[in-house]
Amino acid sequence: MDRFIPITSLKNEQLKKWKKLQSKKGRAAYQSLLIEGEHLISEALKAGVSFRNLIVDAANKEKAMQILSGLPVQVPIYELTPSLFASVAETDTPQGIAAVIEMPVWSTEELLQDQDQPATYLVLDSIQDPGNLGTIIRTAEAAGVKGLWLGKGTVDPFNSKVVRAAMGSLFRLPMLGMDLQQALPLLKESGVTIVGTSPRAGMYHFQYPFPARSAVLLGNEGRGVDPAFASFIDAEIQIPMPGRTESLNVSITSAVLLYERLRQQYPHM
Structure with missing residues (x-):
């Protein structure tokens, strides 16, 4: 038949x-x-x-x-x-x-469960390029990130270009769209340290000892993280760039920071 x-x-x-x-x-x-x-x-x-x-x-x-x-x-x-x-x-x-x-759906409880366990989160503020978001999702899964928080202005993770760039990772990696004015306090209340980036941070990413429960906060491709979220940031780090370029693509930045975090965890995994 x-x-x-x-x-x-x-x-x-x-x-x-x-x-x-x-x-x-x-x-x-x-x-x-x-x-x-x-x-x-x-x-x-x-x-x-x-x-x-x-x-x-x-x-x-x-x-x-x-x-x-x-x-x-x-x-x-x-x-x-x-x-x-x-x-x-x-x-x-x-x-x-x-x-x-x-469509996969996750809850706040799923992302924040096991609060006594080490965890890495990624918090994104207004990432607008679908290719960037898809690559970030794929990289985050590879690096063992527990969950993604997608702030207002971030491209729809189920946009077809994001789906193709993520190569299947968005079927498995828990993520939640939420106003970061609500998400960041939730993370801090569950014992997560919020780590931001700044070219004037004074501490390189490989010098910073990531706490057991850490969230990396990354911002929009053009303007970076909204200053309204500055009060939630516990520590700022920078990636050294001895060359002449002034900045890195946000998906590259996420990979560099997440894998330094993973390197520090690796002996204990």
């Missing part, structure tokens, strides 16, 4: 719903996310994300069947004409297979 449900019309209601998932408003309304390609589908499966639909391009049906044969999920599979598939895909060169999944 053919498992594929054909869609051949632009007026199809299911197709209209998938197109709405291209916007933040649509994703929020349906609590769903459309992901593309074999790699992201595989990562979502490994993360235990709930699948709602699978979508294949009729022109790549044979390849899609090979991929689908290894998937344990039993959900509706829709077959679209190449032009219809391209209309829901957001990549320039679609791979011919996509899926609609349930």
Whole structure:
């Protein structure tokens, strides 16, 4: 029996719903996310994300069947004409297979549980570039960060460009969008030290002994951290730059700081 449900019309209601998932408003309304390609589908499966639909391009049906044969999920599979598939895909060169999944949701309690245990958090203030945020998410997971706090003005983590840059990490790494005026006090109340950066800090990042429970606060690509959050910062550090450049990309900064934090933890892990 053919498992594929054909869609051949632009007026199809299911197709209209998938197109709405291209916007933040649509994703929020349906609590769903459309992901593309074999790699992201595989990562979502490994993360235990709930699948709602699978979508294949009729022109790549044979390849899609090979991929689908290894998937344990039993959900509706829709077959679209190449032009219809391209209309829901957001990549320039679609791979011919996509899926609609349930958006991961985490709570404050999940991020702050085990308050007697060492933990590293990353707090982001108005990171606007999707590629930067995706890279930061991927790096944070690799470095063992327990959770991300995304302040106002930060790009939607389920933006398609963020999803692709994160390479599956956002299915696993807990994150929460919250006004940092609320998030930073919560972190401090749970025994987390807030570490900021400044070119005038006077202490290099490798000289600073990160406390057992630390959060690195990083700001907007252009203006840095909003001065309104300065009172929450417990310590400031700087990354030495003996060359002529004045600053580093925020995703590079996150990697440098998180891996120094990890280096200090490593003998005790």
